[in-house]
Amino acid sequence: MTAVASGGRVGDGSVAMLRQMIRIRRFEERCVELYSRGDIRGFLHLAIGEEACAVGVTEALDTDDAVVATYREHGHALARGLSMGAVMAELEGKVEGCSRGRGGSMHLFDAPTRFYGGNAIVAGGLPLAVGLALADRMNGRERVTACFFGDGAVAEGEFHECLNLASLWHLPVLFCCENNLYAMGTALRLTESETDLSLKAASYRIPSWEVDGMDVRAVREAAARAVEAIRSGGGPHFLEMRTYRFRAHSMYDPDRYRQKDEIESWKQHDPIPTLSEALLAEGVLTAADLVSMEEAVDAEVDDAVSFAESGTIEPVEDLERFVTTPAPADADGGRRS
Amino acid sequence: MTTVTFRDALREALREALRSDDRVFLMGEDVGRYGGCYAVSLGLLEEFGPERIRDTPLSESAFVGAGIGAALGGMRPIVEIMTVNFSLLALDQIVNNAASLLYMSGGQFNVPLVIRMTTGAGRQLGAQHSHSLEGWYAHIPGLRILTPATHADARGMLRPALADPDPVLIFEHGSLYNVRGELDDHAGPVDLDHAAVRRPGRDVTLIAYGGTLRVALEAADRLSGAGVEAEVVDLRTLRPLDTATLLDSVARTHRAVVVDEGWRSGSISAEISARITEEAFYDLDAPVGRVCSAEVPMPYARHLEEAALPRAEDVIAAVGRLGGCGGSDG
Ligand SMILES: Cc1ncc(C[n+]2csc(CCOP(=O)(O)OP(=O)(O)O)c2C)c(N)n1
Numbered sequence: 100m101t102a103v104a105s106g107g108r109v110g111d112g113s114v115a116m117l118r119q120m121i122r123i124r125r126f127e128e129r130c131v132e133l134y135s136r137g138d139i140r141g142f143l144h145l146a147i148g149e150e151a152c153a154v155g156v157t158e159a160l161d162t163d164d165a166v167v168a169t170y171r172e173h174g175h176a177l178a179r180g181l182s183m184g185a186v187m188a189e190l191e192g193k194v195e196g197c198s199r200g201r202g203g204s205m206h207l208f209d210a211p212t213r214f215y216g217g218n219a220i221v222a223g224g225l226p227l228a229v230g231l232a233l234a235d236r237m238n239g240r241e242r243v244t245a246c247f248f249g250d251g252a253v254a255e256g257e258f259h260e261c262l263n264l265a266s267l268w269h270l271p272v273l274f275c276c277e278n279n280l281y282a283m284g285t286a287l288r289l290t291e292s293e294t295d296l297s298l299k300a301a302s303y304r305i306p307s308w309e310v311d312g313m314d315v316r317a318v319r320e321a322a323a324r325a326v327e328a329i330r331s332g333g334g335p336h337f338l339e340m341r342t343y344r345f346r347a348h349s350m351y352d353p354d355r356y357r358q359k360d361e362i363e364s365w366k367q368h369d370p371i372p373t374l375s376e377a378l379l380a381e382g383v384l385t386a387a388d389l390v391s392m393e394e395a396v397d398a399e400v401d402d403a404v405s406f407a408e409s410g411t412i413e414p415v416e417d418l419e420r421f422v423t424t425p426a427p428a429d430a431d432g433g434r435r436s
Numbered sequence: 437m438t439t440v441t442f443r444d445a446l447r448e449a450l451r452e453a454l455r456s457d458d459r460v461f462l463m464g465e466d467v468g469r470y471g472g473c474y475a476v477s478l479g480l481l482e483e484f485g486p487e488r489i490r491d492t493p494l495s496e497s498a499f500v501g502a503g504i505g506a507a508l509g510g511m512r513p514i515v516e517i518m519t520v521n522f523s524l525l526a527l528d529q530i531v532n533n534a535a536s537l538l539y540m541s542g543g544q545f546n547v548p549l550v551i552r553m554t555t556g557a558g559r560q561l562g563a564q565h566s567h568s569l570e571g572w573y574a575h576i577p578g579l580r581i582l583t584p585a586t587h588a589d590a591r592g593m594l595r596p597a598l599a600d601p602d603p604v605l606i607f608e609h610g611s612l613y614n615v616r617g618e619l620d621d622h623a624g625p626v627d628l629d630h631a632a633v634r635r636p637g638r639d640v641t642l643i644a645y646g647g648t649l650r651v652a653l654e655a656a657d658r659l660s661g662a663g664v665e666a667e668v669v670d671l672r673t674l675r676p677l678d679t680a681t682l683l684d685s686v687a688r689t690h691r692a693v694v695v696d697e698g699w700r701s702g703s704i705s706a707e708i709s710a711r712i713t714e715e716a717f718y719d720l721d722a723p724v725g726r727v728c729s730a731e732v733p734m735p736y737a738r739h740l741e742e743a744a745l746p747r748a749e750d751v752i753a754a755v756g757r758l759g760g761c762g763g764s765d766g
């Protein structure tokens with residue numbers, strides 16, 4: 100997706116990526132406020148600090164490619180092009196939400212952008228990605244499926260089964276591992292006998308690269324290279340993005356297991372100032388551009404919140420709708436399952 | 437008597453088990469350094485060390501299966517699966533190994549394993565984090581299924597579960613962890629074979645367990661205001677079912693309503709209803725009623741989730757439908 104930058108000059112797309120990252124950051128910061136007010140409930144997993152992964156990979160995709168994500172997927176959804184209002188309305192449980200308010204933060208879905216969710220079972224999305232890619236292969240379509248998952252997923256059997264299958268069948272999947280060094284409270288070094296995750300992919304004969312997940316341009320470049328290789332018949336590829344979440348695992352997590360100075364040192368590599376400072380230094384962006392970009396994003400977040408707040412709740416009579424596919428004649432009428 | 441949370445009672449039971457038997461150890465995701473996803477095992481790593489409080493990678497099938505193997509090898513493992521939702525990744529090990537080994541080995545290999553997991557909905561966690569599959573597990577011969585609903589059971593069920601030579605699954609309802617209650621200072625092991633009458637009554641029997649016990653008790657209180665005295669039976673153990681206690685109660689009340697957070701079709705409530713009908717048909721003055729969760733993947737939106745779950749008013753309405761209970765509702 101090549102969004103055109105607003106408030107910046109169109110160059111190599113970096114300004115657009117900066118804007119996307121700021122959108123995601125501000126959106127999630129607002130989510131924290133809404134959560135403490137009780138407007139958002141359930142589990143809320145923030146990707147503050149990890150924005151470059153979602154944005155860099157998504158920038159390298161075409162509109163008809165597919166995305167499969169995890170429960171930490173606000174950024175992926177926004178980068179993919181879901182409207183901020185629809186995502187916020189989902190978090191507030193409204194019908195105008197991208198999943199009608201039935202999914203919540205962990206289950207964002209959007210058919211038009213081929214955004215297949217929103218999966219809250221660790222490693223649960225990988226088989227879907229393999230299948231989506233299989234369907235593309237069987238239909239002779241040159242599409243790519245990007246599948247995001249965390250470092251924790253690498254320990255699950257499904258990860259290994261899926262990498263093997265994708266490689267064996269030479270399927271167009273881009274495996275995107277967001278390695279933030281922790282799976283909930285457990286550090287990667289305590290759960291993996293081999294902590295170099297790209298080696299695991301390589302053992303399935305999948306070309307794999309490590310990339311600095313705090314540098315959105317590096318992520319996009321690696322993803323673009325991988326996507327091009329996949330499209331030209333190179334089979335699955337694997338990106339390990341080294342990143343870090345600045346906040347706790349979820350709003351329930353007291354975050355007792357990480358050292359303050361570790362968190363602080365990663366904040367020195369915050370992907371947003373890293374890029375904005377570079378763009379200012381390169382003369383691609385002016386300080387005034389940045390201010391107006393931030394103002395525009397703030398306005399967009401305000402609008403999204405108003406949109407969500409003025410949204411409607413689904414009538415209880417529709418509770419059983421969509422348990423199975425409604426009969427065609429009745430598609431809008433709400434057949435009871 | 438001391439006031440403790442349900443969580444504290446569970447932790448005390450773990451501590452006692454670890455102290456009293458060197459073969460006992462706890463393993464699961466984030467049970468050690470993190471202190472447990474729901475803080476049940478908080479502090480145990482410091483007390484018992486990493487050999488006995490073992491953090492595992494995210495690999496449910498492997499560590500549940502390893503628990504089975506360790507049990508075969510002479511240990512007394514307690515495996516924690518964060519929630520029932522993730523137990524689906526270990527279903528093969530639970531059903532094809534834990535539940536079957538003794539029988540298919542002709543009685544040679546028993547599996548003295550305890551698996552604990554959180555269950556249930558009610559916290560707006562959506563479709564993949566809100567399952568109540570304990571009734572489903574109760575379908576499997578070879579397993580014992582426990583559903584503590586009181587502090588005494590939270591404290592007392594683990595010890596007999598560990599003493600059981602066969603696999604025991606303990607389902608802890610997520611809405612109970614923070615509930616405070618009185619616990620006897622000398623609270624100890626409890627019996628696992630009997631359902632318990634939590635509230636005596638003469639007009640109707642409400643049958644509940646785990647997370648639905650509170651719903652049934654609330655309904656009983658409100659019914660009492662309307663002149664209907666409901667007896668509330670807590671199943672405690674879903675497999676093997678204590679049918680005798682149910683039949684005894686129904687013989688006195690002549691009416692029964694089962695309150696189950698599982699889906700209605702093919703549920704434990706269906707089993708209970710069938711047993712009462714098979715064995716006490718002529719005691720009944722009305723068909724057995726059921727209040728279950730709506731047959732939908734759990735929705736996120738609060739009002740929809742509330743509508744999908746068994747509520748006290750649903751129980752009261754179900755009692756009303758039985759008719760003839762006396763009182764203004766009857
Ligand atoms: C199969 C399964 N087991 C356990 C959980 C509970 N859980 C949710 S997120 C998480 C940590 C996952 O870590 P990682 O894959 O590194 O992703 P991150 O949260 O760091 O983005 C755990 C243990 C789950 N959702 N699914």
Ligand SMILES: [Mg+2]
Nearest residue numbers: 249250281282
């Ligand atoms: Mg992680």
